Amino acid sequence: MAENSFQKIYTVVRQIPKGRVTTYGQIAHLVGNPRMSRVVGYALHVNPEPGVIPCHRVVNRKGELSGAFAFGGLGQQHLLLEAEGIEFLPDGRVDLRRYMWYGPEE
DNA sequence: TTAATGACCTATC
DNA sequence: CGATAGGCCATTA
Numbered sequence: 495m496a497e498n499s500f501q502k503i504y505t506v507v508r509q510i511p512k513g514r515v516t517t518y519g520q521i522a523h524l525v526g527n528p529r530m531s532r533v534v535g536y537a538l539h540v541n542p543e544p545g546v547i548p549c550h551r552v553v554n555r556k557g558e559l560s561g562a563f564a565f566g567g568l569g570q571q572h573l574l575l576e577a578e579g580i581e582f583l584p585d586g587r588v589d590l591r592r593y594m595w596y597g598p599e600e
Numbered sequence: 601t602t603a604a605t606g607a608c609c610t611a612t613c
Numbered sequence: 614c615g616a617t618a619g620g621c622c623a624t625t626a
Contacts, residue, residue: 499623518608522622528609533623535607540624552607560607 499530503537509598510551513578515588516595517555524597535560550574551595557587 502525510516522530538549541564550571553559559571572582580593 522608527622529621530623531608532606532621533608536605536622536624537607539607541607549607554607555609562607564607 500537503534504547507547507552510548510595513580514595515551515553515593517553553588557590
């Protein structure tokens, strides 16, 4: 099935521990294709199962969340991440140095 | 099947 | 340091 790639991405995103964030490139790396970063964004864009897939824990390389949020907006993103204990920098980004999730190894 | 698009990343000017 | 260009992969039309 062509959705295999998507399924893998959703699985990885679902495995993200609470109170932690990761980047599209990192997810792509966990999926097995470090260059699938764009496809990762596309997979979350369609977001076939909102509420099940914590897209708010997926940020870009800078630590910023994508402008198009399928959950309800950046406001929801801010609340969700804050509710998980994540602090936001004055720039509106997340501190990847502390909350960057490097994989199921933890 | 070909062409175009995209919630990205990296390199260069 | 900030902005621009190109590249990579999969999905959709």
